[in-house]
Amino acid sequence: MMLTGMHVAIIGGDARQLEVIRKLTELDAKLSLIGFDQLAHSFTGATKTSINEIDVSDLDAIILPVHGTNLEGKVNTVFSNEKIAITEEMLLKTPKHCTVYSGISNSYLDDLMKAVNRKYVQLFERDDVAIYNSIPTAEGTIMMVIQHTDFTIHGSRVAVLGLGRVGMTVARTFAALGAKVKVGARRTEHLARILEMGLEPFHLQDLEKEVRDIDVCINTIPTLVVTASVISKMPAHTLIIDLASKPGGTDFRYAEKRGIKALLAPGLPGVVAPKTAGQIIANVLSQLLFEDLNKRKGKV
Amino acid sequence: MMLTGMHVAIIGGDARQLEVIRKLTELDAKLSLIGFDQLAHSFTGATKTSINEIDVSDLDAIILPVHGTNLEGKVNTVFSNEKIAITEEMLLKTPKHCTVYSGISNSYLDDLMKAVNRKYVQLFERDDVAIYNSIPTAEGTIMMVIQHTDFTIHGSRVAVLGLGRVGMTVARTFAALGAKVKVGARRTEHLARILEMGLEPFHLQDLEKEVRDIDVCINTIPTLVVTASVISKMPAHTLIIDLASKPGGTDFRYAEKRGIKALLAPGLPGVVAPKTAGQIIANVLSQLLFEDLNKRKGKV
Numbered sequence: 001m002m003l004t005g006m007h008v009a010i011i012g013g014d015a016r017q018l019e020v021i022r023k024l025t026e027l028d029a030k031l032s033l034i035g036f037d038q039l040a041h042s043f044t045g046a047t048k049t050s051i052n053e054i055d056v057s058d059l060d061a062i063i064l065p066v067h068g069t070n071l072e073g074k075v076n077t078v079f080s081n082e083k084i085a086i087t088e089e090m091l092l093k094t095p096k097h098c099t100v101y102s103g104i105s106n107s108y109l110d111d112l113m114k115a116v117n118r119k120y121v122q123l124f125e126r127d128d129v130a131i132y133n134s135i136p137t138a139e140g141t142i143m144m145v146i147q148h149t150d151f152t153i154h155g156s157r158v159a160v161l162g163l164g165r166v167g168m169t170v171a172r173t174f175a176a177l178g179a180k181v182k183v184g185a186r187r188t189e190h191l192a193r194i195l196e197m198g199l200e201p202f203h204l205q206d207l208e209k210e211v212r213d214i215d216v217c218i219n220t221i222p223t224l225v226v227t228a229s230v231i232s233k234m235p236a237h238t239l240i241i242d243l244a245s246k247p248g249g250t251d252f253r254y255a256e257k258r259g260i261k262a263l264l265a266p267g268l269p270g271v272v273a274p275k276t277a278g279q280i281i282a283n284v285l286s287q288l289l290f291e292d293l294n295k296r297k298g299k300v
Numbered sequence: 301m302m303l304t305g306m307h308v309a310i311i312g313g314d315a316r317q318l319e320v321i322r323k324l325t326e327l328d329a330k331l332s333l334i335g336f337d338q339l340a341h342s343f344t345g346a347t348k349t350s351i352n353e354i355d356v357s358d359l360d361a362i363i364l365p366v367h368g369t370n371l372e373g374k375v376n377t378v379f380s381n382e383k384i385a386i387t388e389e390m391l392l393k394t395p396k397h398c399t400v401y402s403g404i405s406n407s408y409l410d411d412l413m414k415a416v417n418r419k420y421v422q423l424f425e426r427d428d429v430a431i432y433n434s435i436p437t438a439e440g441t442i443m444m445v446i447q448h449t450d451f452t453i454h455g456s457r458v459a460v461l462g463l464g465r466v467g468m469t470v471a472r473t474f475a476a477l478g479a480k481v482k483v484g485a486r487r488t489e490h491l492a493r494i495l496e497m498g499l500e501p502f503h504l505q506d507l508e509k510e511v512r513d514i515d516v517c518i519n520t521i522p523t524l525v526v527t528a529s530v531i532s533k534m535p536a537h538t539l540i541i542d543l544a545s546k547p548g549g550t551d552f553r554y555a556e557k558r559g560i561k562a563l564l565a566p567g568l569p570g571v572v573a574p575k576t577a578g579q580i581i582a583n584v585l586s587q588l589l590f591e592d593l594n595k596r597k598g599k600v
Binding site for chain 1: 315435436439440442443446447449450451452453454455473476477478572573574575576
């Protein structure tokens with residue numbers, strides 16, 4: 001699997017993009033790096049350039065940072081002071097087959113990509129990426145629980161809410177450390193899986209009853225489940241970690257009022273393991289670029 | 301099991317002693333607390349007093365902080381500014397059966413206890429305490445590895461040196477998180493146990509060869525095993541965590557010279573999980589006090 005002959009622009013981003021650059025140069029892609037002028041390291045096969053100099057009519061793919069752009073279309077980059085914006089004018093000059101990749105999207109990018117009619121892939125919406133990312137997320141959660149409690153995870157009572165891609169990893173990992181893990185879910189197949197994993201299943205409709213004896217509550221559900229009423233039933237020393245996307249699923253205002261520590265922790269992979277998080281993106285991205293290339297060659 | 305009628309002095313210490321106080325008052329011991337005057341909380345059955353006021357001739361046991369005293373006999377306490385010293389004069393006034401407890405000892409306490417001829421117990425030398433403490437030690441190690449690397453523990457190559465009380469816990473815990481764990485030992489029964497645990501055993505005489513492909517090295521052996529020569533064979537990104545008692549088993553000077561991060565991490569239980577660490581001490585201590593009491597009553 002090689003990417004010989006593909007021209008890819010990597011525009012902005014943080015340390016995670018370095019793994020993408022490393023991987024794609026290994027696979028012999030032709031890279032144009034925009035927003036990396038302050039990076040001391042240089043990569044064979046990759047050319048540092050700027051948003052004004054690049055000839056976008058030659059691009060097969062554009063890789064944006066994990067967060068895409070801000071709501072004005074500006075791209076954040078930690079390796080440059082260059083002001084970089086992704087505009088309709090620029091994207092319309094790319095070939096019709098040019099694909100744009102980001103981690104997550106926003107209304108600016110959604111509207112823009114519809115207007116220019118280019119293929120747009122949000123990597124973090126993919127199940128495989130979410131599952132790979134759940135590994136550093138679980139480790140970041142472990143770190144936070146160790147930092148914010150005065151007891152060991154081993155032997156503590158942990159409630160995990162949701163058995164999705166992140167919930168399953170977190171539940172399994174805390175159980176592996178010796179915690180007594182119960183998992184709240186609604187779907188019968190999830191309750192069955194929790195039991196199969198050797199953990200204690202409970203239905204989320206019983207959440208208020210189930211939190212009465214816990215030490216740690218880890219929420220992965222992106223709707224308000226950890227309500228004021230639920231929090232009021234928790235022991236005073238309970239630590240709440242909310243892993244759901246912003247704004248999380250916890251009534252943080254009430255938790256603070258009651259003096260219960262509640263922490264919203266999105267984006268842990270890039271914080272606790274940027275190298276691994278970058279490799280996850282690089283591996284999936286190179287696979288997708290390879291499929292793109294083969295499709296155009298008529299091989300698939 | 302109750303400690304009714306026992307008079308115990310708890311002299312100095314940190315948050316861990318609060319768990320000891322809690323447990324011993326639960327068991328109905330009569331407690332004199334020295335060095336706790338700034339503690340807002342009060343415990344039923346426990347009297348706050350000072351080193352000058354206490355009548356030591358009535359004491360059945362004296363509980364010193366985990367670290368005992370400094371080399372001048374001074375006791376450290378985080379809940380008081382009182383200057384407290386443990387002296388020969390004071391201990392000679394205690395009943396012959398009065399037992400003194402600390403976590404670890406030093407030359408001052410060793411000499412003093414010999415001079416006064418009282419029973420002296422160092423809790424941290426006990427196998428059970430060391431094994432219980434290995435749990436928070438392993439969690440503290442996890443926290444440090446997450447904080448000081450840019451990759452996940454999951455999938456990383458970890459070498460644990462020594463299969464003692466701490467080494468076994470650390471090896472098992474890192475394996476449970478998905479690390480590829482190899483364990484270095486010398487004794488054939490240890491090499492057999494490592495294999496039984498599903499981990500990769502190697503003889504410590506091959507250490508230089510075995511560190512060539514690792515990401516993390518966790519030493520638990522209190523002699524110089526991670527020598528300059530061993531460090532010179534490690535990949536540049538390797539993180540060394542040394543859990544052995546001071547001064548550890550690593551050539552820290554050479555590690556720094558080579559630019560390899562090496563951290564000495566003694567006393568993790570009191571740092572990452574003071575409540576659990578206190579409960580460990582409290583549980584073992586109450587058992588020992590109970591045995592003492594019964595022995596004097598002629599029941600055992």
